[in-house]
Amino acid sequence: MTVISLGSLFLRFRWRISLTLTLVIVESLLEVLYPLLIGFAINDLLAERYDGLVHLGMLGVFSVLIGSARRYYDTRIYSGIYRQVAVELVEREQAAGTSVSRTSAHTNLLTEVVDFLEDTMPELIGALVAVVGILAVTVGLSVPVFLGCLALLLLVLLVYTITAGRNYRLNAGYNNQYEKAIDAIASRRRDRLTNHFHRLMQWNVRLSDLETLNYAVFWIGAVALLLFTPYSAISAGVLEYGLVFSLQLYAFEFIGWLSDLPLHIQQVIRLREISKRLTG
Numbered sequence: 100m101t102v103i104s105l106g107s108l109f110l111r112f113r114w115r116i117s118l119t120l121t122l123v124i125v126e127s128l129l130e131v132l133y134p135l136l137i138g139f140a141i142n143d144l145l146a147e148r149y150d151g152l153v154h155l156g157m158l159g160v161f162s163v164l165i166g167s168a169r170r171y172y173d174t175r176i177y178s179g180i181y182r183q184v185a186v187e188l189v190e191r192e193q194a195a196g197t198s199v200s201r202t203s204a205h206t207n208l209l210t211e212v213v214d215f216l217e218d219t220m221p222e223l224i225g226a227l228v229a230v231v232g233i234l235a236v237t238v239g240l241s242v243p244v245f246l247g248c249l250a251l252l253l254l255v256l257l258v259y260t261i262t263a264g265r266n267y268r269l270n271a272g273y274n275n276q277y278e279k280a281i282d283a284i285a286s287r288r289r290d291r292l293t294n295h296f297h298r299l300m301q302w303n304v305r306l307s308d309l310e311t312l313n314y315a316v317f318w319i320g321a322v323a324l325l326l327f328t329p330y331s332a333i334s335a336g337v338l339e340y341g342l343v344f345s346l347q348l349y350a351f352e353f354i355g356w357l358s359d360l361p362l363h364i365q366q367v368i369r370l371r372e373i374s375k376r377l378t379g
Contacts, residue, residue, distance in 0.1 A: 108180065108216065115176045116216065120224060122169035127225040129162045131232035134352060138345030145340065169221075177217035185209055203281055215370055223363040226356045233353045237346065243331035244346050247324050248353050254320045255357055258313050259364050266309060266368045273302035306365075313361055321354040 109116055136158055140151030185206055192202040230252060238245040259266075276299045283295035328350040332343050 108184070108212065112176075112180055115180075119169055119173050119176060120221070122165055122172070123221040123224050124228055126162065126165045126169060127228035128232060129158060129165065130225075131229055131236065132158055134345045134348035135236055137348065138339075138341035140341070141344060142339055142341035173217055173221070177213055180216070181210070181213040184213070199281070212370055215366060219363055219366050222359065223367075226360050226363065229352065229356045230360075233349050233356075237349055237353075240342060240349075241332045241335055241346055243335055244328050244350065247327045247331065248350070251317075251320045251324050251353070251357060255317055255360060258316050259361060262309060262313060263364075263368060266306075266365060267371065269302060269306045269309065270368060273299070273306065276302055310361070310365065317358065317361065321358070324350055324354060 133155075136151065136155045140155045143149065143151035188206060188209055189202060234245060234248055234252075237248055276295065279295055280299075283291050286292070328347055329343065332346045
């Protein structure tokens with residue numbers, strides 16, 4: 100195998116990975132229903148009915164079963180993938196005469212790729228399903244709230260489209276320095292070690308500064324959505340307490356999923372750069 104990337108690993112192990120991603124999608128769709136069923140349960144309880152509470156309980160049971168099955172399966176699948184690909188990577192690097200330090204760095208970078216498939220990709224897909232699902236539900240409950248959520252989503256996409264190029268360059272600089280770690284340690288020279296870790300942390304600070312700027316812009320939009328949701332819902336004539344509460348929960352959930360999305364975008368950009376290093 101000459102290429103190690105998210106795409107190549109997915110194609111190679113597509114059936115195993117597809118099964119776990121299917122479970123992720125089902126789990127995420129069930130989670131999208133929670134605020135709506137909570138609202139229905141509140142309205143039913145206020146009317147001295149218990150149907151909504153029963154339906155909410157059934158949703159909880161299904162969510163636990165699907166989530167537990169997916170996590171049980173994930174660990175075994177991705178452990179097997181890493182074990183197989185790591186051996187192939189080391190053998191390829193040894194055949195090419197690559198230094199031990201560089202090979203060691205590449206195996207560590209491979210860990211990031213597999214960890215992304217196991218941990219981050221389910222979260223990313225879950226976020227995407229949740230974002231689309233919440234938009235689909237809110238458009239049926241309150242068009243103004245739907246438009247507010249959509250505006251926040253577009254803000255996030257705009258910010259990360261503008262900063263993607265710089266993000267990639269900063270990750271390249273960080274990884275270039277990271278590959279020099281073992282050589283610096285092996286030198287047994289304090290000045291070289293100090294210089295290495297100083298440069299590594301410089302790249303880390305630059306990445307953090309960029310993320311802080313993006314974070315600030317996002318949360319300005321998020322606070323605006325939180326203030327807008329109850330006002331617009333009630334102004335538009337949504338008078339049932341349970342539905343107003345559901346809309347506010349959806350706004351909170353939408354912000355929560357979107358707040359995680361930038362971290363996933365950052366990781367995708369980083370892994371794009373890593374994949375180039377693992378390509379023979």
